[in-house]
Amino acid sequence: MRMIRVASRKSLLAMTQTRQVIQQLQSFFPDTEFQIIPVVTQGDRILDVSLSKIGGKGLFVSEVEQQLLQEQADMAVHSLKDVPAELADGLVIAAYPNRVDARDALITKKANAIHNLPQGSVIGTSSLRRMAQLKHLRNDLQIKLLRGNIDTRLNKLESGEYDAILLAAAGLIRMGWEDRITERIDPMHILPAIGQGILAVECRDQDSSLKEMLQSLHCRQTEQVALAERALLHSLNGGCQVPIAGYAEWQNGTLVLTGLVASEDGEVIYQVKESLSSRMSSVDLGQMVAKKLLEKGADQILQKYS
Numbered sequence: 001m002r003m004i005r006v007a008s009r010k011s012l013l014a015m016t017q018t019r020q021v022i023q024q025l026q027s028f029f030p031d032t033e034f035q036i037i038p039v040v041t042q043g044d045r046i047l048d049v050s051l052s053k054i055g056g057k058g059l060f061v062s063e064v065e066q067q068l069l070q071e072q073a074d075m076a077v078h079s080l081k082d083v084p085a086e087l088a089d090g091l092v093i094a095a096y097p098n099r100v101d102a103r104d105a106l107i108t109k110k111a112n113a114i115h116n117l118p119q120g121s122v123i124g125t126s127s128l129r130r131m132a133q134l135k136h137l138r139n140d141l142q143i144k145l146l147r148g149n150i151d152t153r154l155n156k157l158e159s160g161e162y163d164a165i166l167l168a169a170a171g172l173i174r175m176g177w178e179d180r181i182t183e184r185i186d187p188m189h190i191l192p193a194i195g196q197g198i199l200a201v202e203c204r205d206q207d208s209s210l211k212e213m214l215q216s217l218h219c220r221q222t223e224q225v226a227l228a229e230r231a232l233l234h235s236l237n238g239g240c241q242v243p244i245a246g247y248a249e250w251q252n253g254t255l256v257l258t259g260l261v262a263s264e265d266g267e268v269i270y271q272v273k274e275s276l277s278s279r280m281s282s283v284d285l286g287q288m289v290a291k292k293l294l295e296k297g298a299d300q301i302l303q304k305y306s
């Protein structure tokens, strides 16, 4: 029987997600052994500066990919949100498990919803996407930079530096910290990040036996969602340091994709929503939404980041 080595970042969320995926695989393949190989990534080492200032795509992913390419490990579980548009050569996403929850979550003790936060409340986030949409929604709010793993961010909220923070609901749910969520924000108000709440299981393209095993985790609907959202990201040439959002969902059997590009101050927001028609692939849908965003004027905003 084969031993499968799973590379994982050391953060609590990454380890938890990796363990949960292994547990699922273990239930399908009870005789297979799994071993976690912890990896420290550049994104984990640099915690003092805003990620948007460091630049570079795939800060959390590239060292893990190196482990796979050098055959030090066989597979890895990523948050799709952190995976750059292009994978390293020779690697594939072999499975997209079912998406849990794409929404951003508000965590606060000061109100029951974002619309009810007191005037001038201090909100912690370091995502340009969240910042821009927050300012658009409530221009009285003060945004204060917040970095770190989700456990670190929750501790900083506890320490009183912030009135509220925003985190991906999915991470909190996977950690078993769902009870910390004050409000799951409707994607109409804050459109989630591309890939948020989706896990991507990566391995070497050559490793056919592992690829076959990973099919047991795969969700086809989630794959189509991921393909549409990531085609949008790719066509806009964006990374996580650009105020771009994208969210696809199945509505009565049809894939619907909303894309958004915002100015950092939240003054300008371009949004496009389109459905998948017959003769069109999910990737086509992503490209079409990107094209319409650019035609509306999003290219003016995006120029600054290229």
Ligand SMILES: NCc1[nH]cc(CCC(=O)O)c1CC(=O)O
Pocket: 079, 080, 081, 082, 150, 166, 167, 168, 169, 170, 171, 195, 196, 197, 198, 199
């Ligand atoms: N950028 C960090 C990151 N990458 C994935 C998640 C959450 C889990 C997910 O989106 O699947 C988070 C934390 C957050 O944004 O709250």
